[in-house]
Amino acid sequence: MRVHHLNCGSMRPVGGKLLDGEPGLLRRSELVAHCLLIETGDSLVLVDTGFGTQGVARPGEWLGRPFLAMVGAKPAAAETAVAQIKALGLDPADVRHIVMTHLDVDHAGGLADFPNAVVHVRAEEHRGATSPANAAEKNRYRAAQFAHRPLWSTYDELGEPWFGFESVRSLKGLPEEILLVPLTGHTRGHTGVAVDTGEGWLLHAGDAYFFHGQLDPIAPHCPPGLTAFQNIVQTLRGPRLENLARLHELARDHQDEVRVFSAHSPVELAALRR
Numbered sequence: 644m645r646v647h648h649l650n651c652g653s654m655r656p657v658g659g660k661l662l663d664g665e666p667g668l669l670r671r672s673e674l675v676a677h678c679l680l681i682e683t684g685d686s687l688v689l690v691d692t693g694f695g696t697q698g699v700a701r702p703g704e705w706l707g708r709p710f711l712a713m714v715g716a717k718p719a720a721a722e723t724a725v726a727q728i729k730a731l732g733l734d735p736a737d738v739r740h741i742v743m744t745h746l747d748v749d750h751a752g753g754l755a756d757f758p759n760a761v762v763h764v765r766a767e768e769h770r771g772a773t774s775p776a777n778a779a780e781k782n783r784y785r786a787a788q789f790a791h792r793p794l795w796s797t798y799d800e801l802g803e804p805w806f807g808f809e810s811v812r813s814l815k816g817l818p819e820e821i822l823l824v825p826l827t828g829h830t831r832g833h834t835g836v837a838v839d840t841g842e843g844w845l846l847h848a849g850d851a852y853f854f855h856g857q858l859d860p861i862a863p864h865c866p867p868g869l870t871a872f873q874n875i876v877q878t879l880r881g882p883r884l885e886n887l888a889r890l891h892e893l894a895r896d897h898q899d900e901v902r903v904f905s906a907h908s909p910v911e912l913a914a915l916r917r
């Protein structure tokens with residue numbers, strides 16, 4: 644399987660506030676929306692979708708003004724998944740499956756660009772986004788992003804082991820090499836997506852953490868602004884911190900077998916593109 648690493652949405656937090664405390668270069672750097680495009684042989688699979696074309700055409704309406712202001716989102720046509728798939732010489736109509744880490748606006752914004760794709764998501768996340776339990780959930784998800792009625796394929800946990808985590812294997816219609824690895828916390832149905840590339844595993848950890856330094860094997864660290872941000876946007880604190888600790892262990896103890904990365908780290912994206 645061939646895997647492409649895409650940035651489908653750049654963000655520049657106002658004044659670099661989220662990244663304060665880091666040396667100059669990192670303080671100025673952007674956050675990205677790291678998505679995967681997987682060529683499976685007979686079709687294309689996306690992992691997360693970024694802001695989408697409507698996020699570029701009508702950002703306030705599609706992504707929400709509070710979100711745009713908070714993270715300094717800069718939707719750009721060239722960064723949409725559709726544009727990048729075309730630039731690779733591939734056809735966006737061949738995207739038959741989309742696997743979602745969760746349904747926040749910066750991940751689900753591009754779903755409507757692939758109306759014929761089956762959208763794989765944890766059942767708990769689907770419930771959170773389509774029947775929000777409280778004001779926080781109502782505000783974080785954008786009903787407009789699901790108005791085209793995606794072809795949902797939802798999963799409750801099946802608990803098959805994967806490096807000490809539980810995983811959901813056998814996603815309908817997808818190769819066995821792509822699994823869900825539930826990482827509850829950031830949202831109630833948040834999940835990682837593991838991909839066996841044939842040359843080792845990738846684990847797209849979504850928003851289970853934001854900053855590459857959080858997985859530093861010896862001295863985990865995170866700028867205070869970005870720590871505060873993760874606290875503000877979390878749904879379930881206990882499970883989030885537990886899963887972060889488990890990811891830290893996984894990245895440290897299995898670094899030869901699994902590459903773990905977050906949805907938003909430009910440093911990890913650059914390293915994986917090399």
Ligand SMILES: [Zn+2]
Nearest residue numbers: 747749850906
């Ligand atoms: Zn996110």
